[in-house]
Amino acid sequence: MSRIPEAFADGPAFVPYLAAGDPNYEDSLRYVEALEAGGADVIELGLPFSEPIAEGPTIQSAVVRSLEGGMTPRRFFEFVEDLDVSVPLVCMTYYNLIYQFGEEEGPRPFVEKAAEVGLDGFVVPDLPAEEADPLRDACDEFDLDLIFIVAPTTKGERLQRIMSQVSGYVYVQARLGVTGAQADVSDQTTDSLSRLSAWDVPKAVGFGISSGDHAERIVAGGADGIIVGSALVDIVAQGHEAGDDPAEIARRLTDLSEELVAGAGRGFAQRVPKAERT
């Protein structure tokens, strides 16, 4: 069993995302480490794919920067090994990179290597449950989690099918569309969380969370964790664009992380009384 479940055991989990190698290998290591400093419970590390069909403009740009910086699957695994963090790490990437890795056909070589470098699980946005069996099997073999995304449109039989395959946590997509920071929290989130209440796997909500207030409301609404990507990637992009000192950029990442953790804590506090009322 992976280390992910325990990351959700103790209050709401903060799950930040950064693209590995954005904007370059060295700085990116520092930025990922800054997330742990800010209170990350799990970190999603993006392995960039040339056709990121599920991403909005912010993460697309991060992917381009990382690829231009020479990121490859093999470099990615070195990156994971070079990272000085202790929280569980989830690899977020697209299926073709998993599928092509290694000599053997299928996802097994990639998963094996991931386990070897200490990764804890995967999120694969273009791999629906229907096509996931080979990856699920490999994850089971190497004891890694396979996280699935549940969209606002995921209901009924589909939801059952996904929830029967998920492990680690379920990625609750807060609204329709692609990744990207948003000002508001969607009603769709509440609906999704209530549909998912029958399963006891942790529910982490992502897509559009950009501030402590957002985090607070989402956790207050029942989320077991918050996933934050674009808002953090924006800090990297803007700092990089402005030519800021990487140490300063890392500090901003830590600051936003702390704000989000604090917000999530406030939200959790609002929820406890409800639980006590039952």
Place this chain on the structure above:
Amino acid sequence: MSRIPEAFADGPAFVPYLAAGDPNYEDSLRYVEALEAGGADVIELGLPFSEPIAEGPTIQSAVVRSLEGGMTPRRFFEFVEDLDVSVPLVCMTYYNLIYQFGEEEGPRPFVEKAAEVGLDGFVVPDLPAEEADPLRDACDEFDLDLIFIVAPTTKGERLQRIMSQVSGYVYVQARLGVTGAQADVSDQTTDSLSRLSAWDVPKAVGFGISSGDHAERIVAGGADGIIVGSALVDIVAQGHEAGDDPAEIARRLTDLSEELVAGAGRGFAQRVPKAERT
């Protein structure tokens, strides 16, 4: 009866052409008069039409210059009245200008006015014998000649039809195509003259005659006259383009006319013995 037949009575006739009003009204008067000075027996005066479909580039350009100088059918008649020449004058123009003139429908008003200003006949390149009855009738009424063009392709019945309508002289088109100076004399000319030998109306050959030598060969071949347009128009165009003194241009016109007349005379001299041999 018009004055044209007598112009052919006394040896080969020289029939030069200029576009009236090219490049302007005043100079054009002088140029036409220079043709008579050079020995013209009949002068063809072009009344410019906007769509001169039978003309080559040289005469097209003359037409454009004349139109731009303000030439109109009414101005043309004034031009004829202003001319100080005594040889017969033939108006060469397209049928639409003849047809549109005056209040009354049809060609009669134009012919009446032409007779009034002293013109002697017409050549209308876009009016075949089949469509010529109204103009033929008007010419008969006012005692003007209607000259027809006979092409190298005009044979048999068509030739009969044309020759039954022609008066003044027949314009023998030396080769297929449009007007324009040419270096060679076509074999088609000889063929045409021999087809026409059955009729005793004067045969004037035109299209492509540009030198005394041409004129000589054509008259030697049996022509009763030579029609020269483009070679003379070229003198006007080049002189005008170069900004030469109009008096000098007029002199060149007279010179070329004299060369052509002399050539025609030489040709005629070669022909007389033949006649005596019969």
Place this chain on the structure above:
Amino acid sequence: GKFGEYGGQYVPEALMPAIEELTDAYQRYVLDNEDGFMDEFRQRLRDFGGRPIPLQRADRLSERYDREVYLKREDLLHGGAHKLNNALGQVLLAKYMGKERIVAETGAGQHGTATAMAAAHLDVPCEIYMGERDINRQRPNVFRMRLNGSEVNPVTTGRGTLKEAISETMRDWATNVEDTHYVIGSIVGPHPFPAMVRDFHSVISKEAKRQFDEQVGTQPDAVLACAGGGSNTMGAFAAFVPDESVGLYAVEAGGSSLTVDEEAGVAPNSASLSTGTEGVLHGARTKVLQDRDGQIMESHSVSSGLDYAGVGPELAHLVDTGRVHAVNVDDDAALTEFHRLSQLEGIIPALETAHAFAFLERDHESLGETVMVNVSGRGDKDLEAAIEETAKRDIDIAPDMSVFQGAMR
């Protein structure tokens, strides 16, 4: 060879034997189907041209005008306009006549491209005369002619447009008349051209009549077609002429104004049927735009295919007898309907064709229950011109073109 007072053969004597030869060939091959000429023509129109061409109910126009609007889709003919009907017929006829060379004039390039296609298809050398100004305005069509292997000869006389190109082609024909056929591009010129070109295009109305029978069950109350020289017009009308219950509307280019500038020799329109007077132009007596002396005026239209100072003699006659209604719409109205048809029906019409729709927009209430509009050509050739002309005007329904980076070319 006459339509009432109109028509005839006003050409240089050198051309008369060729015209007599053509008249004879027209009688034998076209009218009498000698050697199966018409059978081969029809088969090639089918396989190469794409006939039959649909008669389409225009659902959204029918709703807009509260009557049944049908489109005769000549824009779907190979080359993108009705022009191929005639070009293919004449090039094939030239082969039957043993001619070894084709010449043609073109204005906007539509007839030139159709002739070049037909000449390539039938393996006959072809030269196209085109005004130099038109050459540089209509690059895509020049490309197409050259790609099809035709020579394109620039005409530099005059304003360098269609009128001059016709004159120049006649000159070539007069020079090379023995081995050359002149593929004239409309129902103009000396007899037998107006009748022959009409016959080649009459497939439009013959097909439409049959399609109305089969698809609709009734014949149209009105047929609308734009009219420049008038070849698509007579093609769309021909089979309906005997049926007096079908109203025939020849929609001319009103340009920017119906008034003329005699001094400058310019008519800012191409409405020869509506405003022209009897005259002789390019071999035929017909209605022409001319000044009081008989000089031909420069015509104008936003649509270069309608931009001609004359019109087919048969149309002039049918207008005089009252069988055909000569109407006109101006540049602005035509541009507006260019946009409307594109948006409502997903068919970008030629600017020529848009004139017919502008008349429909204006006068539909008087046109009866069922209206056919001849979609004489597609608008791909007009994209740049239409966008440019639209930008000069305030046309409400026109789309914004700011999607491009930077300025328009």
Place this chain on the structure above:
Amino acid sequence: GKFGEYGGQYVPEALMPAIEELTDAYQRYVLDNEDGFMDEFRQRLRDFGGRPIPLQRADRLSERYDREVYLKREDLLHGGAHKLNNALGQVLLAKYMGKERIVAETGAGQHGTATAMAAAHLDVPCEIYMGERDINRQRPNVFRMRLNGSEVNPVTTGRGTLKEAISETMRDWATNVEDTHYVIGSIVGPHPFPAMVRDFHSVISKEAKRQFDEQVGTQPDAVLACAGGGSNTMGAFAAFVPDESVGLYAVEAGGSSLTVDEEAGVAPNSASLSTGTEGVLHGARTKVLQDRDGQIMESHSVSSGLDYAGVGPELAHLVDTGRVHAVNVDDDAALTEFHRLSQLEGIIPALETAHAFAFLERDHESLGETVMVNVSGRGDKDLEAAIEETAKRDIDIAPDMSVFQGAMR
């Protein structure tokens, strides 16, 4: 939803319900003709699109290659390419499904213009995603989409071409999935798209089979079609697949070379079937041009319509099973045949289509007595590109373009 190992549905979870809904609609409307969907589709293809499209004997090519060469003239379909078969089918299906909005991607603009026409015709709001670079390279097609009332959304990510436009359209669909249908432009993407798009295009080969029966009396020995994504290819093959005696040739763009530059991530060709490897792209497992890590490479072809790093999964499967021959020709060969077809047959083909003719030129001796080439589109859209690319090369049969005053644009 699989073709052997290929196909599947590799899409974001948010799209899965829409894809399930579409799969259901495909079954009911397309396969079972519920509510007469297919009847209406066929009628609109006839009246609006111009079907049936001719099967034409190419006389001069037949002589050149000493065998019977037939052309399936999809270039005559409304819009100038086969693309309307699919666009009209999908937009109509979207209406039957109650969708209120259409999105589509386009590369060179052919699918975008077809979708825009269909959307105008059927009165459905439409937005087209197009790479910014393509927008500025393919102005006429952008004009056409805008004229038909579609929005054109520039895609600025990546190289700004088709691959990025597809990704961006998927993002829009993922955002607006409840009221929006994504009209994908080829036999690519997640199931049911590859099967559905094939079915809409299969009218090409169904018609051709019937026409061979009626006009020729035999079926072809070989069918040639160019292959980018592969929609015209599968359309031309579909009805012939069961008949093993008909050789099927998918002619890919060999570009400038079949070798790849892994370092730069560039394949100077678009020959996914010939040189690609199994991978997952744009929702399906298929053959793709990718580097050893699985990153998709930039493809290349002189013909922008073939310039795609993937190919339809069904074609990948049929090539693996040996039923379809994957062949390819390079840019130079395609350009040469672009000129030859224009000159010999009077048909200016799309540069895509010219690839099929280049294979015919090269390998005709092995193709049997009777060959059909699918003329997938006309070349009007390619004039500027073809002239420009020709000028860079030494192509003997290309015409001289010096007729224009001054320099080429």
